[in-house]
Amino acid sequence: MAVTASSKPSESEPEVRTAAGVLRGGREAGLAVFRGIPFAEPPVGPLRFAAPRPVRGWDGVRPALTYGPPPPQSGVLGVSQDTVGDDWLTLNVWTPGPDPAAGLPVMVWIPGGGYAMGDSSLPEYDAGHLAGSGAVVVTLNYRLGIEGFAQIDGAPANRGLLDQVAALQWVRDNIRGFGGDPDRVTVFGQSAGGGSVAALLAMPRAAGLFHRAVAQSVPGTFFSPELAADIAAAFAAELGVRPTVSGLSAVTPARLPAAGDAIFAKTVQWRERWGQITHRPIPFAPVVDGDVLPVTPWQALADGAARDVGLLVGHTRDEHRLFSLIDGVLGQVTHEQTETALHMLAPGPDGARRYRQAFPAATEEELYELVNADWLFRMPSLHLAGAQIAGGGRAHLYELTWPAPGLDGALGACHGLDVPLVFGNLSSGQTATLIGDPPSPVAEELSARIRGAWTAFASHGDPGWPPYDAVHRLAQLFDTPSTVTAYPEETSRLLWQDHTFPALPLLPLLPLLPLLTR
Template identity: 55%
Template sequence: MTGRTPAPEIRTTSGTVRGRVADGMAVFRGIPFAQPPVGPLHLAPPAPALPWDGVREALSFGPTPPQSLGLGFGSGPESPSDSDEWLTVNVWSPDPSGSARLPVMVWIYGGAFLVGSSDGPTYDGTALARRGTVVVTFNHRVGAEGYGHFEGAVPNRALLDQVAALEWVRDNIAGFGGDPGRVTVFGESAGAGAIAALLAMPRAAGLFHRAVAQSVPGTVFSPALAADVGASVAGELGLPATRDALAPVSPKALRDAADAVLGKITQYGARWGRIAHAHLPFAPVVDGEVLPRSPWEALRAGRSRDIELIAGHTRDEARLFTVMAGRYGKVTQEEADTTLARFAPGREGAAAYRAGHPEADPTTMQDLVMSDWLFRMPSLHLAEAHAMSGGTTYTYELAWGAPALGGVLGACHGLDVPLVFGTLRGGIATMVLGAEPPAEAVAVSEAMGSAWTAFAAHGDPGWARYRTEGRLTRVFAAEPHTVPYPHETSRHIWAQHAFSALELSQDADPVPSV
């Protein structure tokens, strides 16, 4: 008679949780790390979770925070639950005995700061945990709930949610077999932008020891720009942009108001500049307190130089958005010129793109400048800022291209996520890899997953450090290799760009006259 593996039970600071054993891992889902941010706590900082008596079943993911429905591709699922208990963590552990002291990897999801949740097949921590780590994922507020800037409301609530989740890890992860002295945060897209902000935040100091920032967006807002966006959201409700006025508004109604702004965001181009044309109404706010200054400025000044950092990007970041919009191969010269005028660093930068890529067709040129502005150059500049201040830094590029849709996606934005997690079936993986992942995908996934977990364990991913002299970069291709940074033309074009907080614009839209 075969005995069943007993369900693991762990005592946390709020009470005992009972998980389950799945695929050889102890898995705990939906553990509250903060109270539901509704009612008196709406638009407030996260408050510690209330304790419970007895044993709480931790078998299901917590409900998702309100998700934008206006993003199009990538919009998050609406939770079927009516529960407001969004702020929950999930843990995968190969050894929940509490004595293993394994390295801890804490994932922060992306989603344009508008959508995202920790459930779904892509972020399953089983494969990474099997490599000898304790994996943590969690929910945090997004959109207007997390980043809306309103008078009287603490700014950057999403970042404070992340700090609260990391405090939960510090206080509880030893009971799950993790080492609270070896915590690595890793995240992609908006999650990488959040990690860049956490590196600059005094409130996050000491909560993590290593960081992996995958495709860092270069958008952080000044208070004036963020307040103007907030006023537009409140205006959709006929209310002033204050916490007192907005606190009684339901979170989904606030989400709907933000979606209304998103639906006509290009109308704000004269005031909001690039973020209006990129459809990005929310981002971390350099408010002077929660986030004292932009991450690039903070790291150049030596902030977090004691934290070891990997920063990198995919080769063809923007291709995903071009394909999903049905514009691949259809971008006109006028559209490419408009993109260059709006997003290249000045007229000299636009001219340098044309001179540096004389054979580029309009689609290729638009993808190139958008990839650089959105993710490639912010990621590189974050690495350079950290390295210049004396921090231990590694860089990478994912150059292996997705085979789906005839290969047109290339090494697109988001492709790295299932490869790192080793979740090669279901979710985004099926879209970019096909129903059955090819052998090369398995090999690249093995290379990235082993590098990330080695870095979490001892700070060395297996290739040379990035230094501003040689700029050595790991390229994940069918055969991984290390070379000097592979996009010198773009690096030179953006060399003097500061990635400071974006301001309200008083300038006319800099489109070329045709």
Template identity: 65%
Template sequence: MTIPGPVESVEPVVRTACGAVRGRTEDGLTVFRGIPFAQPPVGEARFAAPRRPRPWDGVRDAYAFGPPPPQDLGVAGTVGPPDVPEGDDWLTVNVWTPAPDPAAHRPVMVWIYGGAYKLGHSGSPAYDARRIAADGDLVVVTLNYRVGMEGFAHIEGAPANRGLLDQVAALAWVQDNIAAFGGDPDQVTVFGESAGAGSVASLLAIPRAAGLFRRAIAQSVPGTFFSDELARDIGAAFAAEIGLRPTVADLSGVAPDQLVKAGQALTAKMPGHAARWGQAVSTMTPYAPVVDGEVLPVTPWRALASGAARDVALIVGHNRDENRLFTAMAGKLGQIDEARASASLRRNAPGGEAAYRTAFPDASANDLYERVQTDWVFAMPTLHLAEAHLAGGGRAHVYELTWPAPAQGGALGACHALDIPLLFGTFQESLALLQFAGAEPSEEALALSARFRSSWTAFARTGDPGWPAYDTERRLVQVLDAEPTVAPYPEETSRRLWEGYEFAPLPLLGPQA
């Protein structure tokens, strides 16, 4: 039975389905870290769907975050993991709760990190959830899932989308255990950013995730999903980097860090595969959810339009200047020339290059590049997800973050991932160091940060974030700036350019290798 709470101790104990865990009281919250929700995916479990954790005797200390899954840190400007434990117990969850009282029935928010489907871990200081839990008086869970080749590469004999299956397993753990931590399993909101938002969108479309959460928040949804044929071809190229076949038999004996290196080598060669891999090349990540017809039967847009998640309330939104983060990390901020702009417009703009040049006649080459890159990777997939949800009978609230990051005199604009420090209040961690230049946040930033948390937690509690639901007549969205307002969707020109566009699985352009 569950030990009733709150326990009169600075180290409260909660009994989960697999055994008792001991947490710590920190800043008025009780925090449990590194609780396994599945067995380590190594040995005979390598590349397999997650398996239920083995029970343990006694009380397990839940003081430290679990080790991160193998990380591809070869992204310019990213900060590697801080001091984290080593090991292969990658599949763990962490819980922040006002009190582990089974009678509390608090709403639950479950965070899924981003990282291009190839890096990220829940122990990152950027995802310290104490402010969300405290401000919202709710329970917050963060989780690890396999990334890179371990989680998303197509490997014969292994299920596709293993990283997504990890997330489903973690959400099932929440259903089975969160009441003991003071949470309500019938009031679960899943939220994530970038690849985490792509994961949230995928969970809305995955049949085995149905019923595991009631609400969802997707921040900057990437539009890149791979077809099965493309994923197979990329998987073959991965294995070829180390002279092997893309099979469980060949790859299961290769050390995880060697697979990371193979992925990095392939990423560097992606431009040379443009004739076969098309738009996938310009993302510079060889990983994405795979529309395999089984784990993920169809794209999220198609699933939502068919009503697959009509009972799940949704917040979706993006940042105005998403792509500037990537040009800044590449040292090219404000320096994109006509040739590079034209190449991106030809490859990514619906209607071709002329459509964007006509729609934005006064835009420089640099600004056209930033606009089309932002639109096709994040902004339009995000908006289309809301519209698909409406078409399927669901309800969606849309936002756009327009407040500019203060670093570099505001040149970064409202760039990708700026919403993370604003939501979590972690201004001195990871990419926030680039966006805020290490400076203390201004009163304006702190006020916007509080606004993020109050809206997100209100939605988790009631389904209403404090602004109207989106519709295709008024198109009202929450514009998050120094003075937040509700207004018609600001990117109307882009919206019209992409009207009717389908975010289909990216195809393989040529015969499979």
């Protein structure tokens, strides 16, 4: 591969030699920034639905000034599905200076988006503030939706996770040239990014590629192979093909997200087969396939798989409030909707009654939000900390309780509020709706505190509060002011204390023969 011939670099055009060739970046606010760096070959043509392949080298100097194209993805929330080019597997680096002797901590961000959406070029993921605190920050893209997570006959499972491993291998092999220490790598992510971090902790292929992990709002949804295969059959049937590499390869990448969206829109029709995931609905998740992902993260950590990896994990207080707004039920949840949610999601055969008994003063809407938040994010995150210490490791727990001031405070400490606070981009993208524009001094101060905790953890493993244990259950509550106290969601913790978050099964009904043969 040939690119622009090299000329002598200037101070404003920093250059770094990687294993594949020389990259030329730019300077922004005193940082060197490199965008759109390929870490694997484009997963198209004969490489479609395959494990990622190492990127080929190039001659001369490759400009690294613009983000790579996003992977094809869902348009459910109005995200553009337009993809220019097929070089989806790229990453971006912010560094105080590409000095190989600097030895700075490295932070690798995995975007969220339900394993169906996500793009490292979003303005809220600009890592200038984090890198300005003295870290090398990497953000990345990975395959999403059917391309990355559908269970396809003839293809490896969890291709999106394998992409993340390939990016971490690139970091191991190249980050020293950017000023990073390959022996001090922290992965961090939120929502599906947090679920990816949890999966990486359990994956033998990722062992040794990172040394600390920050998992924000970890979803509890991991699929059994049977459930994942059944969902893939529905995707393929929507497209009129079979759920195989050859069948789906006949469909252009740009067309696949529409099939995922179509199934996404009518998952309630599959409730008797797919169960709980039709309530949210959630058509994509990592698959516990026994190979790429041998067991669930909770089992792996309890077995000691990540005891040598420092873990920082937590959630927001009002995880489901944003989804209530998106679903159009905020402020108008009915008794029937609450009953459905309680019976589908609460743990144990008597879970619905136990929830009502445990929260006697809660309104219908409060119960609805509680059980949704507990099932999808709050209790999976808490249980990840518990599994880590059960396996002999160390974990720090937090909860974001500061209510977002935007929309007259209607969203509380909602899902996703932590992202702008971690990155410090309080007026970027959709952030201004939550934080308020301009952001208040209180928001700026809280963001600085959270950024400081994340970068301190990446640097030396201590975010600034005591580790979690099974006796005191101490957690950092991020608020104004922030405090360290016993984990506050004790009622929910007791309701879920015996739940194991297994791989979600395919319910025992007739197979999809009509779909597969139509």
